[in-house]
Amino acid sequence: MKFTFKTLFVIFFTFYGIYGFSQVKNEQIDSILNNTVKSDGPGAIIFIKQKGKVLYQKAFGKANIENKVDMSTKNAFNIGSVSKEFTAMSVLQLLEKGKLSLEDNVNSYLPNYSKNGDKIKIKHLLSHTSGLKSHTDTIWANTDARKYFDSSKDVLNYFKNDIVQFEAGENHEYCNMNFNLLAYIIEKASGMEYTDYVNENIFRPLGMTNSYIPSEGQLIPNLATGYELKNNEIVYARYHSINQTRGSSSIHTTVEDLSKWYEGLMNSKVISRENLIKAWTPFTLNNGEKSTYGYGFYSDRKFNKTSIFHNGFIFGYSTSDMYFPEDDLLILVVSNISDINVINTNTIIFDIASSIYKSEIPKLTTVLLDTYVGTYLIEKGFKVKIFRKGLVLFNEFDGQSAVELAAETKTKFRVKDFPAKVEFYQSSEDGRMRIILSNGREKYEGIKE
Template identity: 35%
Template structure:
C-alpha cells in the first residue's frame, strides 16, 4: 500500500515539475518571440530585457552586440545610458528633500533661483508634472551650440531661462526636459552637493545599485554597452556632453539595478508610503482637467489594467520600464541603438504577463 502511495506521489511530483517546466518554457518562448521582432540582428546593436514577478526575475536575456567593432556579445550585466528614466531618480530626490523639510513641492522656484523669470508663478510641482510652461531646451534651434560643452547646472539653466514661456504654469501638460534640469539644480542648491553625488550617495549606494552611475564617456565603465545610430549604416553615437541632459537624462544603469530601484519604491526604502502615493497620483490642470502623469512616471494602463511607465531616449540608447502594481510585475528593456526602441516591445511583454497572470 505504501509503495503504491509513494509511486503515486512521485508521479504527481514529476507531472507537476513537467507542467511547470513546460509553462516556463512556453512563457520564455513567447517573450523571446516578442523581443526578436525588433531585436533580431545578432551582429548589430542589441538590448537587454528583464521580467520580474514579486521582485524575482523570471526572464532575463541579452540580444545582439554590446560592442560591434570588437564583436562583443551583449550580456544581461551590461550598463546602458537610460535617458529620461533618469527623471524617476530626480523626482524621488526632490521628495526625499521634502521629507527632510528642506523644500516643499508647492514652493515657487524663485525661492531657490531668485532671478528666474516668472519664477514666482512656477512651482516645483509644475516642474515635476511638466506643466510649468517653460521652454524645453532640447527643442531650441540653438541646442547644438552647447551640445558638446561641459556646462555647470547654472550655465545650463541660464541657457533657456530667458526664453518666452509656452503657456502659463498649470495651463497644459507638455513633456519638458528643462523642468527636470531646474529640479536637478534645486537639488544641488538645497543639498549643498552636486546632483551626481546626491543621487550616488542617497539612492544608488543606499539601495545597492552598485552598477548605476552618472554617465561618463571618458571614464572606464565596467560592462559598458556602446551606443550606436543607424542612418543607412551603423555608426558610433554622436558625442554630447553629459552635463547637457543632466538631471533630465544622464544616468546609467543595468536591468538588475532597475529591479532594485523598483523594489525600493515598493518597500518604501527611500520615502514614506504617503509620498509614494503622491508620486503615483494623477494630477489636474488649472481648469480641473486630469492628466496621466505623476511625479516622474506616466500613469497609464494596458487592457484597462493600471501601469506605471517611463521610457528614455538619448544619443545611442533607448530605454523603457513598465510596472503593473496589481500583479507586482516589472518589465524593463534597454537598447544600445537609438534605431531600436524597446518601448513597444516592453509594453507587449507587459501585456503578455498581464494576460498570463490574470488567468491564474
C-alpha cells in the same frame, strides 16, 4: 475601475494581486525579440521580475558591433529620461526632510530665471506643467549638446529661454529643462552636488553598485557601445556633454540595478508610501482634469491594470520600464541604439506586457474592425486614416507614419507606444462612425467621411 488616488492607496495597503504568470513563456518573448533585434546589430536586454523572482532575463544582439561583442545582461546603458524618476524621488526625499516644499517657486531658488518664476512651483516642474520651453531639439543635438559647463547653474543660464507656452498648471508639456532646474534645486536645498546627493541617498542605500552619474569622460564599466541611424546606416552615436543632462538624463546603470530601484520604491526605502502614491498619481491641472504624468513617472491604465512607466531616448541608447503595482510585476527593456526605426523599446515592452496579460485583451473580429476603417475629418481641420492588417488597427495622420493601435475595449484603443488614445462610437443622430483622439487633456473629435 477608474485610476484614482484611492485605487493606489488600496493597492499599497493590501496584499499584491494574485495574478499568476506561469503562462509567461520564454519562447513567446524570444519570438518578439528575434523578430526585432538582429544578431549582428545593436542589441537589447529584457528583464522581467515579479514578487522578488526573476521570470526572464536575456540579452540579444551586440554590445559592440565592430568587435562582435555579444550583449550581456551585465552591460550598462545611459537610461536617458528614466533618470527623471531618480530626480523626482530625490526632491520628495528633501520634502520629507523639511528641506523644501512643492509649493516653492522657481524664483526663490534662481531669481529672475523666468518672468513666470514666481508662479512656477516645484510641483509644476515635477509634473511637466511649468509651461517652460525645452531647449533639447534637433538644433541643440547637433550643436550645443557638445558644450561643457562648470555647474548646473551655468547650464540653466546658458539655455535660459523665457518663452512661456502657457500658465503654470494649465497643461502638460514634456520639457527636459524642468528636470535640469530640479537638479539645481536639489543642490541648493541639500547643500550637495546633484551627483553626490543621488549617490549617497539612493544608489548606496539600495545597493545599486553598478549605477553612475558620470563626470565628463568617465569610463563606465561594461558600458554597451551606443549607436544611431544616419542615412540608413548604423553609426556610432554622437558625442554629447553629460553635464548638460543632469537631472533630466545622464544616469548610467544596469537592468539588475533598475530592479533594485523598484524594490526600494515598493519597500519604502526611498520615500514614504504616501508620497510614492502622490508621485504615481496623475497630476491634476488647473481646470481639474488629469494629465498622464505624476511626479517623474507616467501613470495610466493598461490591460485593465494600473501601470507606472517611463522611457528614455538619448544619443545611442533607449530604455523603457513598465511596472504593474497590483501584481508587483516589473518589465525592463534597454537597447544600445536610440533610433526607434531599428529597435523601439516602447513597442517591445508593450508587446511583452500584451503576451503576459493576453486574457485582458478584448476579442476582436474583422467585421467589427471594418466598421472603424476609413478616413476621418477632425474638427481641427486635419484628417486621420484608420486601416487594419488582420486583427490590428493602425492610424495615420496627414503625412506621418502609421502607428499601431492596441485594444483596451472593443471601442477604445491606445497608441501602442505612447500614452494617447483613440475611441470610436456611432452617432445616434445620423448613424455615422465618429472618432475621439485624446492625449491627456487634449481631445479632438472627427467623423468618418
